[in-house]
Amino acid sequence: MSSFLLEIKGLTKKYSAGTIALSGIDLQVKSKEFIAVIGPSGAGKSTLLRCINRLVEPSSGSIEFAGDRVDQANARELRRVRSQIGMIFQHYNLVNRLSVLENVLHGRLGYMSSIAGMFSRYSEEDKKKAIALLRKVGLENEMYKRADELSGGQKQRVGVCRALAQQPRLILADEPIASLDPKSSAVVMDAIHRNCAEQGIACLVNLHQVDVAKRYASRIIGIKNGKMVFDGPPEALTDHHAALIYEGKESQMYQQPVGEEPQDRRYA
């Protein structure tokens, strides 16, 4: 059994259209590591994160998480693995017609029987913890609002709380700040980073912005054309490395998000 929390060997993903999105990725992640995955658009960052919990089926290679072979897991084993891996998405993936609090409680579904989940029978303990998480990210006054009444930055803080409510061992954050303005981005990254550190959760976060990766991560992985081309501490990532990773797409490493969601005024 691997001594790492996550151990990936020779991971390759070929999509049916023929694109080789990942090619022979080897990666070991220890408990509590905070890793930024950088690389230009189309490099394979999302595919890498989604193979880890099998939202995307790997073509070959092995993935071991907390002693379980994810790549060989049956439906029941996969459910157990996924209950320990929280996910944060670029477009939040909240249920708009439900309240903020209910969205956070969805993080508990993996731990409940399907009947209890179907009728939203959350325990008082779960509700208390969800409220405490919302309070921590400054959303205590929003918890009974519908999710679609929130700004983008607020929605992503709900997404962070939902992932944390799972009490996962690993969080996969797939471009969590790509749709946010810089101020909301900082609030969201602070929330992810602080809570992972406090709760001993490992995190793999896909980011475009190299400066943000350097500010938060204890380790940076660079992906280019489906291959891992950099793996080291932030201080080892020189401008030269970054230029090579983003060769031909240099503008993306400073990419400022398009303000497609309203400003998060509360934190502005």
Ligand SMILES: Nc1ncnc2c1ncn2[C@@H]1O[C@H](COP(=O)(O)OP(=O)(O)OP(=O)(O)O)[C@@H](O)[C@H]1O
């Ligand atoms: N479902 C799919 N079917 C076919 N090809 C896909 C699919 N998803 C991704 N790809 C291709 O795989 C490659 C890697 O895509 P991926 O989304 O993993 O990159 P990325 O680094 O996350 O990019 P971005 O930063 O733009 O999200 C790209 O060439 C993409 O077009």
